[in-house]
Amino acid sequence: TNWLLFAAMNEAFLLSIGEEWDPVRIDLAVRKINEWYVGDGWYADGPHFHFDYYGAYVIHPFLVEILEVLVATNAKFNSLHAKELLEQAxxxxxxxxxxxxxxxxxxxxxxxxxxxxxxxxxxxxxxGLLAWRKKLPKSLSEAQVRSATVAAQRAVFRSPTNFDAKGYLTLGFTGHMPALADWYSNAGSMYLTAESLLALGLPAADPYWASSGQPWTMRRAFGGEAFAKDYYVDY
Incomplete structure (x- = not known):
């Protein structure tokens, strides 16, 4: 499951700062996550596919960042070809x-x-990670992604009940909805939402922020405008 990546990320950090690390944890996580790839950009969170957003919360970004460390440090073990795997991921x-x-x-x-x-x-x-690293696919312009994700932020955080009287995030989705919380959820968990703000790592003058807004796919589609045809991939 995605928990394998939590352990692997810890080891990748130790490797990145020159400390003793355990290659077995990284090797296991990378191999199992790739084993659970189901196609067209989606990973299963374990041997069975779950239709949820864990590919976004953990799997895609963690896998890419772990492999980036392996490539940067030129770590070699167990015939794991990190450069090729990073390109694929x-x-x-x-x-x-x-x-x-x-x-x-x-x-x-x-x-x-x-x-x-x-x-x-x-x-x-x-x-956010792709925008920050300047690796968005050619099919998505920076202005399009910024416009879409800012609209999503506004839709989610429109209600003041997203925050309690002290200004802390509440359990919920588009407001205080404690019934949506899972048994492993707590007030601190809610701040994972900040991961969507990675593009703030770009300076204000960067084209991602400075360019004029553009309509995203759904806005084009339901506004009667031409939009790009979707497709599947086999990698």
Whole structure:
């Protein structure tokens, strides 16, 4: 499951700072996650596919960032070809990002599917990471992604009940909805939503922020404008 990546990320951090690390944890996580790839940019969270956003919350970004560390440190073990796997994982995350962008409705809403919805806009972490790293797929312009994800942020955080009297995030999705919380959820967990803000790592003058807004796929489609045809990938 995605928990394998939590352990692997810890080891990748130790490797990145020159400390003793356990390659077995990284090797196991990378191999199992790739084993659970189901196609067209989607991973299963374990041997069975769950239709939820864990590919966005954990799997895509963690896998890419772990492999980036392996490539940067030139770590070699167990015939794991990190450079090739990183290229593959990045392409898969780009494809997943295309699917995420298409899920954002004309008003910024998106499907409330699967568990852990209380992580709110963390679902857009892959788009934020790709934008920050300047690796968005050619099919998605920076202005298009910014416009879509800002609309989603506004749709989710419109209600003041997203925050309690002290200004802390509440358990919920588009407001205080404690019934949506999972047994492993707590007030601190809600801040995973901040992962959707990775593009804030870009300076204000960057084209991602400075360019004029553009309509995203759903807005084009339901506004009667031409929009790109979707497709499947076999990588």
């Amino acid at each position: 990045t392409k898969r995350m780009q494809r997943f990002g295309e699917s995420l962008e298409r899920m954002i409705g004309p008003d910024g809403s998106y499907p409330p599917i699967g568990r852990s919805l209380t992580y709110r806009t963390a679902v857009f972490q892959p788009l």
